[in-house]
Amino acid sequence: MENQNILEVHGLCKKYKKFALEQVDLVLPKGCIMGFVGENGAGKTTTLKCILDIAHRDSGSVDIFGQDSRKADMEDIGVVFVEMNYQQDITGNNINTMYRNIYRNWQEDTFFGYLDRFGIDRKKAYKTASRGMQLKLQLAVALSHRARLLLLDEPTSGLDPVVRDEMLEIFQDFIMDEEHSILFSTHITSDLEKIADYVVMIHEGRVIFSEQKDTLLYQYGIWKGNDSSLAKLPKNAVLAVSRSGFGVSALVNREKLGRNFEAERPSIDEIMLHLIKGEQIWAE
Structure with missing residues (x-):
């Protein structure tokens, strides 16, 4: 073949x-x-x-x-x-x-x-x-x-x-x-x-992800809130967390996040920034 x-x-x-x-x-x-x-x-x-x-x-x-x-x-x-x-x-x-x-x-x-x-x-x-x-x-x-x-x-x-x-x-x-x-x-x-x-x-020097673009943008999401609401998220859904003067945002696995929490569709830039600069959680 x-x-x-x-x-x-x-x-x-x-x-x-x-x-x-x-x-x-x-x-x-x-x-x-x-x-x-x-x-x-x-x-x-x-x-x-x-x-x-x-x-x-x-x-x-x-x-x-x-x-x-x-x-x-x-x-x-x-x-x-x-x-x-x-x-x-x-x-x-x-x-x-x-x-x-x-x-x-x-x-x-x-x-x-x-x-x-x-x-x-x-x-x-x-x-x-x-x-x-x-x-x-x-x-x-x-x-x-x-x-x-x-x-x-x-x-x-x-x-x-x-x-x-x-x-x-x-x-x-x-x-x-x-x-x-x-x-x-x-x-x-x-x-x-x-x-x-x-x-x-x-x-x-290491590959962090290699995905079909559509799968990547569908699978990941950007959740926004504060530390107290972050603690309520399913722990296995959170991959990386970023904090700023505007609050807390997290890169999440939307499938594992479930329907009780909302996450915005991410840009590739947002995925990269969270994985490079955010606090690494690396959900399993």
Whole structure:
């Protein structure tokens, strides 16, 4: 039976002097978009680099298209990294010439079509472009060699809301045939709420949750009140508690909370903030 997962990561570990990825697991099915979230330094970029074997993993497995990632055809993977930079004087025309000689499946018309769509002057030097334009140029490359998997590190960072919305439409179009998938890290969780099928949260090198987005937003809730009313909640329903001058809020499991207590539908931001900054309860 054909493997329906385009990417599988199991038990991924990578240790540095002051940081370590520990037992990272994630599974990305075909035809899906997975958002990868966590605070700065949580391990998102390191995980992506290990998937690409830019950073060599210490242990664990990474399979892409059903085989070890180190044997995968990199032409099938489109990549955008925040820290990835081209030679400063390179232009869109230069990039087209370069990749035409690198990728077997390079699509010149597609590339120039994206440059026109993104408003990128193909004769303009890379160094003169804004950060947002540089990201759009990288994305144009990633989308122009018939990649089946996109690995994107903050692809909408620095883009205005209108352009970001256009990018999200492009991502949705990319997976429409259910043979392509996207894994992208982001701090803009509202983007995930619009288009993600799965959300993975990493904190201090460990995956805190990996869930279908709709399940995540249905399963969790935000309860608000005070300490005396908090004490009345079912203890196995409370995952994390935050206190402020406005009162007490708790991240809860809505199913375990029961019908006698009300909880608001959370945003992904609220779930993250409670799990990272709140008092950890970790209901079982």
